[in-house]
Amino acid sequence: MAAIINPDSLGRPVVSALLYWRDFFDMLHHVLRRLWVLRLPPVRSVFQRQIYFSGVQAIGAVSMIAIIAGVVITTQITSLVGTANPGVTARILLWTLVRELGPLLSAIVVIARSSAATASELATMGVRGEIDNVRRLGIDPLDYLVVPRVAGITIAVVAITFYFQTIAIVGGFGFAAFVRDFSFVRGLASIVDLLSLTDVLVSLLKAFVFGLVISVTSCLYGLRVGRSFTDIPRAVTRAVLQNVMTLFLIDVVITYIFFV
Amino acid sequence: MSAAPTVQLEKVSTRTFNNLTCRASAGQVVRFMCAVQEQREELWGVMTGASAPQSGRVDLARRDVLALTEQQRLEWLQQVGTVPHDGGLISNLKAWENIVLPVWYHRGTAAAEIEKTVVTIFQTLGLEDEVLRHLMRRLPDQLSVTERRWVAMVRAMIMEPPIMIYDAPFTGVEREAATRMLKVLLEFHRARGDRVSLFLLPDEPFSERVSADIKIALET
Numbered sequence: 001m002a003a004i005i006n007p008d009s010l011g012r013p014v015v016s017a018l019l020y021w022r023d024f025f026d027m028l029h030h031v032l033r034r035l036w037v038l039r040l041p042p043v044r045s046v047f048q049r050q051i052y053f054s055g056v057q058a059i060g061a062v063s064m065i066a067i068i069a070g071v072v073i074t075t076q077i078t079s080l081v082g083t084a085n086p087g088v089t090a091r092i093l094l095w096t097l098v099r100e101l102g103p104l105l106s107a108i109v110v111i112a113r114s115s116a117a118t119a120s121e122l123a124t125m126g127v128r129g130e131i132d133n134v135r136r137l138g139i140d141p142l143d144y145l146v147v148p149r150v151a152g153i154t155i156a157v158v159a160i161t162f163y164f165q166t167i168a169i170v171g172g173f174g175f176a177a178f179v180r181d182f183s184f185v186r187g188l189a190s191i192v193d194l195l196s197l198t199d200v201l202v203s204l205l206k207a208f209v210f211g212l213v214i215s216v217t218s219c220l221y222g223l224r225v226g227r228s229f230t231d232i233p234r235a236v237t238r239a240v241l242q243n244v245m246t247l248f249l250i251d252v253v254i255t256y257i258f259f260v
Numbered sequence: 261m262s263a264a265p266t267v268q269l270e271k272v273s274t275r276t277f278n279n280l281t282c283r284a285s286a287g288q289v290v291r292f293m294c295a296v297q298e299q300r301e302e303l304w305g306v307m308t309g310a311s312a313p314q315s316g317r318v319d320l321a322r323r324d325v326l327a328l329t330e331q332q333r334l335e336w337l338q339q340v341g342t343v344p345h346d347g348g349l350i351s352n353l354k355a356w357e358n359i360v361l362p363v364w365y366h367r368g369t370a371a372a373e374i375e376k377t378v379v380t381i382f383q384t385l386g387l388e389d390e391v392l393r394h395l396m397r398r399l400p401d402q403l404s405v406t407e408r409r410w411v412a413m414v415r416a417m418i419m420e421p422p423i424m425i426y427d428a429p430f431t432g433v434e435r436e437a438a439t440r441m442l443k444v445l446l447e448f449h450r451a452r453g454d455r456v457s458l459f460l461l462p463d464e465p466f467s468e469r470v471s472a473d474i475k476i477a478l479e480t
Contacts, residue, residue, distance in 0.1 A: 042365045121352065133348040136308055137362040137415075138338035140330075144365070 020220075020242065027216050030142050031150045037143045038151060046144065050152025054114040055159050062109050066164045069101060070172030083182040090190035093169060098199055099259065102165040103206035104251055107214060110157050111243045115218040118149055119239035122222025123232040131223070146219045153218075154211030161207035202258045209250055217243050266423065266456045272316030274302040277478045280316070284474055286422075286454035289446070291472035293463055295480045300345075300460050303478070304427045307458065308342055309333050321423055338366055341416030341424040345431070347408025349400040355407075356396035359415045366419070374418055381414050384444050386437070406433045413441070417448055424449070424457045430466050438466055446471075 037043045073096055077089045122145060125131055134141045169191060176182035221239035225231035267284040276299045284290045294300040305311035306318055309325045318325040321339040328336055342348065349358045356371070359378060363369045382392050400408055409429055416424060426445065430438040449457045461467035463477075 040365055041368060042361055125351070128351065129348075130350055132310060133344070133350060135334070136310075136337060136342050136344075136348060137365070138334050138336075139362065139365055140334055 020217075023220055024213075024216055027142070027146065027220055028150075028212065031147050031216070034140075034143050034147055035151070037147050043144060043148050047148035047152045050114075050149050051156050053117070054110055054153045055156030058109055058113055058156070058160060059163070061113070062106060062160050062164050063167055065105055065109060066167035067171035067175075069097065069105060070168035070170070071175040073097060073101075073168075074172030074176045078176050078180055078182060083176065083180050086183055086187040087190045087194075089176075089182075090187055091194055093172060094191060094194055094199065097168050097172075098165050098195070098203050100251070100255070102168065103161050103203055103210060104247065106161040106164040106207065107157055107210040107247055108244070110153065110160065110211075111214055111240055111247070114153055114156070115214050115239055115243050116236050118153070118215070118218040119222040119236045120232055122219060123225040123235040126223060126225045127227055127229055127232060129227075141223075146223075149219055150212065150215040153215035154208060157211030157214065158204060158207045161203065161210075165203070198258065202254065206251065206254050209254070210247055213246050213250060214243050217246065266321060266454070267458065268317070268319040270317040270319075272306060272313045272318060274299075274306065274313045276302055276480075280476070280478065282474060282476055284456050284458070286456060288473040289449060289457045289459070289471070290474040290476065291459045291461060291467070291470050293461055293467055293475070293477045295463050295478055297462065299478045299480075300428060300462060303460055304344070304425070307425055307460075308340070309336070338362075338419070339421055339423060341419055341421035343409060343412045343416050343424070343426045343429055345409075345427040345429075346405065347400065347403075347412040349403075349408055349411060351400050353399075354396065355398055355400070355403060355411045358400065358411055359396075359418065362415060363418045377418065378414055381417060381444060382410070384440070384447075385410060386440050406437060409433070410441075413445070420452065422452070422455055424455065425460065426458070427460050428462055429459070431462055431464065435466065439469075442470060 038047055070093075073093060074089065077092045081088045081092075083089075122131075125145070131141045131145070134144055169188070173182070173184050173187040176187070177184035218239045221235045221242065225235050266286050267282065267290065269280055269282040272280040276296065280303075282290060282292075292300075292303060294303065302311070302313075306313050307320065307325075309318075309328065312326055321336060323332075323336050325333075325336070349355075350361070353361065360371045360374065363374060364371070379389075379392065382395075387395065395403070395407060395411075400411075403411065413426075413429070424445075429441060429445070433441065445457065449455050459467075459470050459472065461470065
């Protein structure tokens with residue numbers, strides 16, 4: 001009788017996932033152990049450039065998505081519960097935007113920009129033999145190329161998440177106040193009343209973990225390439241896909257731990 | 261009693277050459293004339309610790325290169341200046357940033373401190389100030405092979421290493437520029453009495469002009 005489940009096709013993704021997590025934690029361990037290299041001026045320079053690219057230059061895209069998300073969600077809520085009770089609107093906005101969509105959408109923007117860029121940059125360097133060039137200068141490529149990128153992207157994701165949430169709430173309430181009979185000030189006051197320390201900390205924790213996952217995964221896939229240029233798009237696609245899947249998985253885990 | 265050689269290759273064999281032996285002491289220039297490109301590439305890999313030979317022992321800066329751990333190798337590479345055939349530059353750094361990178365990373369030396377030395381070397385190579393300023397602002401992909409090698413050369417020199425390894429530095433460079441390069445390299449070699457310079461050269465006419473204390477020809 002033919003086997004319904006092919007053990008080979010079942011085993012390969014499991015092995016691949018295990019290898020990914022092993023390499024992920026190896027790299028993360030290296031980064032945490034060697035974080036002090038950020039004191040070295042050339043490493044700090046890469047770190048600052050990374051924050052600029054992943055954080056400052058992402059502000060335009062993040063602002064637009066935040067305003068749209070805020071407007072859409074506020075419109076839906078006010079359609080459902082009306083405008084007379086800003087407290088309910090604020091509570092639902094808090095649940096959706098601060099707890100869930102804020103960290104997730106901010107991380108997705110960073111994946112779209114920085115994950116793809118980091119993976120392709122490192123992959124190109126690998127294919128062109130530049131990782132060996134860095135090593136030949138007596139510089140550990142992980143110290144010079146990975147540590148500042150991981151630190152920079154992680155900080156950028158945390159900052160962008162906070163910025164996203166603020167803009168989305170203000171934008172959403174502003175729009176509701178402009179087109180409907182909604183009290184902008186009462187809405188904001190309700191948010192401040194309802195916002196707990198746990199909400200803020202869990203939201204930042206999510207952003208921090210997302211930042212680590214995005215940066216380490218992107219560097220990992222970027223550095224895994226061989227010597228062929230055709231490996232580069234494959235590395236980028238895998239990094240982006242792996243990041244998106246891991247992000248949702250981690251989001252579920254953190255939400256379950258803190259809010260269920 | 262003579263001092264132990266700074267560079268020692270003992271019966272090194274790879275796919276393309278066999279039983280290569282060489283002992284160079286402080287202050288000597290060694291010229292390896294390679295009949296085929298693969299020999300040069302393999303010798304370069306062996307000497308920089310990037311690849312292991314099939315057999316033999318490689319000692320550079322009195323360290324057994326093959327026995328080094330990754331961390332030891334990184335420390336050892338700070339003692340060995342390398343000028344790869346293609347320049348070996350980092351593509352997302354400008355020429356000036358490439359030059360500064362190792363000295364800034366390892367010693368924290370600010371760019372301004374080495375600027376004068378860099379300018380002097382490039383002037384000896386025949387570059388005018390304006391050309392040099394333009395060169396320093398460009399990315400490696402915007403440079404010619406010769407310019408990339410100049411940048412790699414200066415980057416290695418700034419570190420003042422006791423051992424220098426050059427991989428076909430004059431190949432493809434026009435004769436006049438190659439002559440100036442050779443002059444700069446030999447002056448740099450003599451500037452420090454205990455420096456050992458290793459030239460890995462293809463079998464071409466200009467290679468004969470590299471005057472060396474030890475001349476080794478790798479046959480096919």
